[in-house]
Amino acid sequence: MPTTHATTPTPEAAAEAVNNRSGTRIRLTDVSKDFGLPEPAVDTISLTIEPGEFMTLLGPSGSGKTTTLNLIAGFETLTTGSIMFNGGDVSALPPHKRNLGMLFQNYALFPHLTVAQNVAYPLRERRLPKARITEKVGQVLELVQLTGRDKHYPSQLSGGQQQRVALARAIVFDPNALLLDEPLGALDRNLRGTLQQEIQRIHRELGSTFVFVTHDQEEAMNLSDRIALFNKGRLEQVGTPEALYATPETLFTARFLGDSNVFDVADAKGVTSGSAVAWEGRTLAVEAGTVSPRVTAGEPAALVVRPEDMRIATTPDEVPSGANHVSATVRQLDYLGSYRTAVLSLGGGGTVGRARLAPQEGGLREGQAVTAWWHVDRQRVVAR
Known part of the structure; x- marks a missing residue:
């Protein structure tokens, strides 16, 4: 796919070009998910994620945080309750109609496509004009600081660069919100710290709603506006990192x-x-x-x-x-x-x-x- 190299804007300018929207309010009301086990995976939780907020779902394995993210995404169906985006009920909508970006631990990049082609994929699926695709791909690659890597293939990139490509692909189509499921879990400690800073910067510049899942307490404390702490399928406490600690x-x-x-x-x-x-x-x-x-x-x-x-x-x-x-x-x-x-x-x-x-x-x-x-x-x- 053709790419262009315009004069290099600042990351702030690139962010403004990519996304001038406000974030999405996500409201979960009495949400439960029962897989038929002795205890429900998610047990009657209510949570409001404010527009533009960085909310982290934190908890040990099996606490319900990933199931909750999957319910927001539409990958799992609700047993009870409702999920609203900006006041509209999306509880029954399939994932592709919720317009959400997803970032996983495994980058899920197409190995036979270049960086630019990987990032452009969701735009091509939405049948945007070629010129607009080229423009938006250039803007988002600038935002994630991968300008000049557009013709490389995933195998030619480091793990951190591949995760940046995955992040660019997840935000290029202006999703209602970005859902991040343990995205840094496969990276070494130093690289994780660097990408945490990048995710913080991109969240700040986009102004979009981010919902982040992790079991890492330090990661949650470092990244979040607020933390929803899960325990055995229930919300144990919700608040700022400072409030939960102090x-x-x-x-x-x-x-x-x-x-x-x-x-x-x-x-x-x-x-x-x-x-x-x-x-x-x-x-x-x-x-x-x-x-x-x-x-x-x-x-x-x-x-x-x-x-x-x-x-x-x-x-x-x-x-x-x-x-x-x-x-x-x-x-x-x-x-x-x-x-x-x-x-x-x-x-x-x-x-x-x-x-x-x-x-x-x-x-x-x-x-x-x-x-x-x-x-x-x-x-x-x-x-x-």
């Missing part, structure tokens, strides 16, 4: 998004009716603003502290007034480059905990008895 509502969220020191609370009565909880016979102070709304009196809960908020005192008198503190023993010291981690045994039961230390912070040794402490406003009481 204010988890459940122990599952606290553990899935980063390390946590966990103090199990058998009965949350003290949290909801007073200002303290009991742990191993010790009273730990609680502030009202640090309690998840999902904590219920009489039900088990957990007090969680992030490793970066855990401090270590070599003598009890080093603990600031008003801070929560427990006895601890240093089990192990790990050097991780930009920081060190002290692995601790907390309290008399040996609960495993962690404290993050500056790389130059020394003076600790394995087997040393210490006091672990933290400020009360840096903890979170969550449902268990």
